[in-house]
Amino acid sequence: MKKILPTLYLFFGTFFFSQNVSFETILNDKISIRAIELHDNKVWYSGTDSKFGFVDLKNPENKKQIRLSEKKLQFRTLAQDKNSFYAINIESPAQFFRIDKKTLTHQIIFKDTLKTAFYDALHFVNADLAYAFSDSDERNNLRLAVFNSKGRNSWFVIENGIKLNKGEAAFAASNSNIVSNSNYLWIATGGKSSRILRLSFKNEKFEIFNTPFTQGESSQGIYSIDFANEKFGIAVGGDYTKQEANLNNIATTNDGGETWQIQASGKNAGYTTCVKIKPNSNGKEIISVGDQHISYSSDFGKTWKKISDEKGFYVCKWIDKNTVVLAGKDKISLMKLKF
Template sequence: MKKIFPALFIFFGTFLFSQNVSFETILNDKISIRAIELYDNKVWYTGTDSKFGFVDLKNPKNQKQIKLAEKKLQFRTLAQNKDAFYAINIESPAHFFRIDKKDHSVLDIYTDTLKTAFYDALIFVNDEHGVTFSDPAKDLNLKLSFIMPKLNSVLDFNILTKREGFNSIKLNQGEAAFAASNTNIAHHGTNIWIATGGKSSRIIKIDYTTLKSNIYKTPFVQGESSQGIYSIDFYNEKFGIAVGGDYTKQEANINNIATTNDGGKTWQIQASGKNAGYMTCVKIKPNSKGKEMIAVGDQHISYSSDFGKTWKKISDEKGFYVCKWIDKSTVVFAGKDKISLIKLKF
């Protein structure tokens, strides 16, 4: 009998939260979406079958979709500066595409022909520099690249570090990153953070103005190729959140959430054994001082209102991989065959 009450509490807690969440699906298509951007009151996306497009948030019937390539490429990255969107397909050869914001013209600005090329995430730190990284080659050096929009070119980090006298970033055997939601990379100020997983799950911190880097261990679940950090977000240069787990054991919830208060040097496990399991994306609510955040996994959507210390499952909706806050009460989610808006009433 004693075990019934905690179970009932969890059930009714989830039930009450679910009553304060409403869904509106604004795109249905045969596509897997793992990267989205917001611009001009539209949600822009890349996905499978070389698909790129947008849905108008105010008028969802206003939609457009184009193919970035004749081949059926798979995209898990998308980023933007003031003039264009950029996307990279995950298979080798990896093509770097530029999509003009005005006329949606597509330009292939660079091709990585290495057989090991597999680009996990892409962001723009400012209008002049985009940053992306690929799984390492046999030498285990992290393949970090900078997109230079003005020149429509790409600079290799390893070449830069050798030229400037810095050491390349060496990963451990069996350590890589997950192309799950384009969010295992984050930036704030001049800092870039990259999260890894697999045999080791660590945080790589780089100052992109000096190219100096540090690698920090984490207490995250790790050791197997499917384990580790899948997504990170930073509210400022000090406070950040990391989520993940094991995609082969979606219900596993031990050591799969952690926070930092010192810019990634040290991490504290949160809600171990007391969360809904594997998560692919986490986003801190803007203007919440880091207090509120939402996370999504293949099997659930969860919410925290205390800096990631405790979590409530607010939906059992399945098939979402990535999310972004639109405003203080609206979040856009994308994933398998759909994009949806979720209104939070709490």
């Protein structure tokens, strides 16, 4: 009986959550999507085969898709300011595209021709400041491109003096290994080393913090981070070659990323590509998405429940307190939560 009870609790817990989650697919297409933005009641996306477009949240028949290039580029980044969207293809030469929100006309505004350029994430801190993070150069220097409208009013690669460890890189899994607030920018790395790089906007200096995350192989490490405020943050990931592995693949911080505590090791659904804290929950409620599952935490990431076995999602965003939009392999869907 002692062995049966835990199994029953797990079954009924999963059953309860599955009965309180529903899905509506609002876009089907032959595309892999790893970056989305919300604007004007629409989900905007970039993906494979140079595809960029939107689908209306309330009327999915209202949709449009364009190709940003005649070449079959892969886009895993997307960000926005007031008037435009921005996307970068992942391989060299890395081309920075700007797409007008009203007309969808687009142009290349910057190119990084470095042979090792591979941009993993693109993030706007505010209307005047944005960062894009690439894999390192051949000398293991951190490669960071910056847009500053109050400075050069253009994109440029900055000299930052940061050396990454050999084999330390990042994962272009969901455009979510960069996050910021008004005081800090956080960047998560993975591979041979999985660390947190924190940039202070006050003095423009980086600090680097080690993590207890699973690391050491090129497929391991942090894939996604999110912060509720200046102190509390969460990191998720694992090993994409061993998606069922669930040891040391979730961690939280309560001091702004300086120290990290492993959570739910051996007690979660495995490899995860994207994590998002529910707005206005102060970090208490969190959704995470992996290729093989969708999971939920209601206690600051300490424990997790797999709420769906839906597969093929890579990225997610909260729309409101009861709705999450998810995108991935060949689809964009809305998930309604009833708990």
